[in-house]
Amino acid sequence: MAAGASQGPLYLGFDLSTQQLKAIVVASDLSIVAQTKVDFDADFGSKYGLTKGVIANDDEGEVYAPVALFLEAIDLVFARLKALGNGPDVLSRVRAISGSCQQHGSVYWGHGAAELLAGLQKPASSSSSSSSALKDRLADAFSRPWAPNWQDHSTQAECDEFDAKLATTAAKDDGPHRLAEATGSAAHHRFTGPQIMRIRRKWPDVYAKTTRISLVSSFTASVLLGSLAPMDISDVCGMDLWDIPRQQWSEPLLELTAGSADAAAGLRAKLGEVLIDGGGSMGSIASYFVEKYGVSRACQIAPFTGDNPATILALPLRPLDAIVSLGTSTTFLMVTPHYKPDPSYHFFNHPTTPGQYMFMLCYKNGGLAREKVRDTLPPVTGGSSGGDPWANFNKAVLDTPVLGVTDADRQAKLGLYFYINEIVPNIPAGTWRYTCDASDGSNLAPAAAAAHSPTTDAREIVESQALSMRLRSQPLVHDHVPGETVDANAPRLPAQPRRIYLVGGGSLNPAIAQVLGEVLGGAEGVYRLDVGGNACALGGAYKALWSVERRDEHETFDELIGKRWTPEGAIEKVDVGYQPEQFAQYGRVLGAFEQMEQTILAEEQAKRDANK
Ligand code: XUL
Secondary structure: OOOOOOOOOEEEEEEEOOOEEEEEEEEOOOOEEEEEEEEHHHHHHHHHOOEOOEEEEOOOOEEEEEHHHHHHHHHHHHHHHHHOOOHHHHHHHEEEEEEEEOOOOEEEEOOOHHHHHHHOOOOHHHOOOOOOOHHHHOOOOEOOOEEEOOOOOOOHHHHHHHHHHOOOOOOOOOHHHHHHHHHOOOOOOOOHHHHHHHHHHHOHHHHHHOOEEEEHHHHHHHHHHOOOOOEEOOHHHHOOOEEOOOOEEOHHHHHHHHOOHHHHHHHHHHHOOEEOOOOOOOOEOOHHHHHHHOOOOOOEEOOOEEHHHHHOOOOOOOOOOEEEEEOOOEEEEEEEOOOOOOOOOEEEEOOOOOOOEEEEEEEOOOHHHHHHHHHOOOOOOOOOOOOOOOHHHHHHHHHOOHHHOOOOOOEEEEEEEEOOOOOOOOOOOEEEEEEEEOOOOOOOEEOOHHHOOHHHHHHHHHHHHHHHHHHHHHHHOEOOOOOOOOOOOOOOOOOEOOEEEEEOHHHHOHHHHHHHHHHHOOOOEEEEEOOHHHHHHHHHHHHHHHHHHOOOOOOOHHHHHHHHOOOOOOEEEEEOOOOHHHHHHHHHHHHHHHHHHHHHHHHHHHHHHHHO
């Protein structure tokens, strides 16, 4: 066991994501001492009618999860931690808890919330509840039993109003830009402001009965604290309501969401204050967890954040390093001191470091879309799959040349594979296949049926996801690290990320790593985080550690974690990254890829207008 792991304080990080609640415990020296998880479908799927962790109402585009599921999962993850061989010792030594949660999801508390939560702080003997399950103790705490999930796309009408609200020109077409300048993002279906606005309109009684609205991150922290926790400075940027340049709620956007200027104050009260400091303690853990699971009474609850902000805390990131998170969603993340918002991507406050920002691209059609393509391929036979469900997909990816170009046709094959309505760009579900001239991207046209096959689809879906990331991250990458001295005689590489780190379930897939490296580059290579599937929970555990061990509020997360973090055992190089020939090949069709997206967007917009 690593030094520091057998004694001393421990730090617990949670990740309450779409399909699982994961927990990871680290020691002060960052060594991992315990991990466990709850899988929503496997543990509760039939009880709640879940598919991949959520319930979908396709007629309305709603995607949501029961709040009771989250509560049951919290109980179960503690029970599983306690049941581990070292569980009781670990739980008694946990000094702080933080974590990450699916972004944008919201929980609606009702009138009894504060009192019922406070009941968790009291000793069991004085509790009026006979049940010792969170789900029962907090059954009456909510004005709505469902939490919208980030895959929800029921809010187009509200998004149109958000996008129009801050427009300044006569043509009113600069609205998305203005909204992005103010809040870091244009309007998106899943963002919490449009979601709240729809709930107010559709269920006014629910809205009226709501006393507090939490993000999933502040909800989880509230349960652990036994009191309503504030939202954190990073996750609040996923709402289209927080004015990032001014670091305060946006008054016009509160008015829009609440329905009038008079109602804005009521909404502000429902949202509560936002915690500017990402560190420190919000209070001690509620007695419920001390008595039931043996967590130390001294354990502190640090601010929770979103899963993507927590991912950038899973290792000390340097300028120009990028993270690609291959989970249910696929996200591309970078840290930058420059606030350069644009409607096609997102800026968030950094979760721990004032003055730094997280740049993010988020694709809904990530892992599940790749799975759909995989399932159209015949399984690899003869035992050569080694039991890997991705063996057929990976073989197809690696057997297909770059962009599916053959000597005979010299045509690049491009496609969009959206099994659900996509975010970037905002295009409904569908599959589109195009070809263009591989030498310069000219002659873009819908593909003849014979140009593609299930085998070429496998490579194309990965290329397509990577080309979209390359296209949209161009403003952030450089051919050298800004501020660092450049050797004038050294050969200059084209602008690209320095290192690409892969995290999330898909990070275990070598074929995906290879294609990402070929398309995106990575001057120092492509790396996989060893706990890649658990990166957000790990980021949460490191955040808990920094929150209480920092010297004072001036010791930054990177300073503290950077001193203790070692690459050995934490990351593994999985691909060379930049390869000049392939990088150039993809560069030649990047314009055509953008043109294909624009063409499909225009066609879909025309269909929408025709149906109005
Ligand atoms: C980010 C987003 C997803 C969720 C996944 O904007 O919606 O990445 O955070 O849990």
